[in-house]
Amino acid sequence: MRAVVYRGPREVAVEQVPDPAIQEPTDAIVRITTTNICGSDLHMYEGRTSVEQGKILGHENMGIVAEVGDAVSRIKPGSRVSVPFNIACGSCRNCEAGWTSYCLRTNPSEGMDGAAYGYANMGPYDGGQAEYLRVPYADFNLLDLPPGEDHENDFTMLSDIFPTGWHGTELAGMRPGDSVAVFGAGPVGLLAAHSAIIRGAAEVFVVDKERDRLALAEKIGAHPVDLAQADPAQQILDATSGQGADCGVEAVGYQAHDSAGQEHPELVLDNLVESVRSTGGIGVVGVYLPQDPGAATEQAQRGRIAFEYGTFFSKGQHMGTGQCPVKRYNRHLRDLIIAGRANPAFLVSHELGLDQAVEGYDKFDRREDGWTKVLLHPAA
Ligand SMILES: NC(=O)c1ccc[n+]([C@@H]2O[C@H](COP(=O)([O-])OP(=O)(O)OC[C@H]3O[C@@H](n4cnc5c(N)ncnc54)[C@H](O)[C@@H]3O)[C@@H](O)[C@H]2O)c1
Ligand SMILES: [Zn+2]
Ligand SMILES: [Zn+2]
Numbered sequence: 001m002r003a004v005v006y007r008g009p010r011e012v013a014v015e016q017v018p019d020p021a022i023q024e025p026t027d028a029i030v031r032i033t034t035t036n037i038c039g040s041d042l043h044m045y046e047g048r049t050s051v052e053q054g055k056i057l058g059h060e061n062m063g064i065v066a067e068v069g070d071a072v073s074r075i076k077p078g079s080r081v082s083v084p085f086n087i088a089c090g091s092c093r094n095c096e097a098g099w100t101s102y103c104l105r106t107n108p109s110e111g112m113d114g115a116a117y118g119y120a121n122m123g124p125y126d127g128g129q130a131e132y133l134r135v136p137y138a139d140f141n142l143l144d145l146p147p148g149e150d151h152e153n154d155f156t157m158l159s160d161i162f163p164t165g166w167h168g169t170e171l172a173g174m175r176p177g178d179s180v181a182v183f184g185a186g187p188v189g190l191l192a193a194h195s196a197i198i199r200g201a202a203e204v205f206v207v208d209k210e211r212d213r214l215a216l217a218e219k220i221g222a223h224p225v226d227l228a229q230a231d232p233a234q235q236i237l238d239a240t241s242g243q244g245a246d247c248g249v250e251a252v253g254y255q256a257h258d259s260a261g262q263e264h265p266e267l268v269l270d271n272l273v274e275s276v277r278s279t280g281g282i283g284v285v286g287v288y289l290p291q292d293p294g295a296a297t298e299q300a301q302r303g304r305i306a307f308e309y310g311t312f313f314s315k316g317q318h319m320g321t322g323q324c325p326v327k328r329y330n331r332h333l334r335d336l337i338i339a340g341r342a343n344p345a346f347l348v349s350h351e352l353g354l355d356q357a358v359e360g361y362d363k364f365d366r367r368e369d370g371w372t373k374v375l376l377h378p379a380a
Pocket of ligand 2: 038039040041059060085160161
């Protein structure tokens, strides 16, 4: 089959690789209909992780079940499914508690809990930017979708970024009537804003410097905050009578930068501490890593990031972090899509064949105007 393979910094290739096969009786093989490029893939693409060359990328996958192992009884060949990016066993302590993003059994890497498809340090699993994908513990992990092709571009957001945006608001302790400050108007930030609005936010601010992304934020009913115009924390304080937002979501990650493009890994954390009111919550879904060989300082290379912790404490704020446990939310978010209450496909800008993945990575990585979210259709 054909697959998108990591070949080194800013280099991916579409290559012929062996088809995946059932390895355990609990596996399924899914024929991929849609697989997305994620901002998380860009950390690898830019050479800012330890991912090995030859890795098949892709953790945002959906498709049709092609084959199941002998121990798979719930999922049937021919079913249309969404594949959560987390690979979870379903029976360890963390899975039982609903933390499928921190499964204790699926990631053999020392000191790392939680596994994913096609990702650095998240276990030996191939990604789904390919024609077929092997899914471990298929009965537990796969989410059923209605048959047919309806809502394909909405449902494809269920594998990662819609649940992740929602999780950001959940970690922030968001309640109906809250004002919410979302940093980052990439796909995750935009879907955090969409989630906050669905959950009854009184007001949502979305901060970025990319004009096209800010325009999308405005289109879905949020207030765009352009960090290139003025300090974004001050803009949010000004808009909330100096009080600050009730809660905030970090949807940027460790490659946060200023309007000149200079990286400051602490910048968005500082902005959130400043622009969220005292006792407010902050949900951090933007990724931070324990090792970043490309960081500017020796401290940051070891994942040590100094931020306004003193003010954070003085304000009595709280923070939740980490990878999203997709299964906690995807069933309900699927049903919100079917009911017409959620339409995360609003951010799709490009639908490409697998062979155009090289261009997709390049343009999305440059945040080129209009390249908000790229979907790949391997069969196209
Ligand atoms: N926790 C999870 O489970 C999970 C899942 C998916 C993605 N992520 C992470 O979420 C983050 C966002 O993902 P994405 O796909 O939206 O990526 P993206 O790179 O497309 O979007 C990030 C956006 O942040 C903006 N930005 C940069 N510096 C900023 C600053 N100082 N203030 C405000 N905005 C700033 C960029 O201009 C860009 O539009 C990434 O770190 C990704 O790895 C986490
Ligand atoms: Zn993703
Ligand atoms: Zn587990």
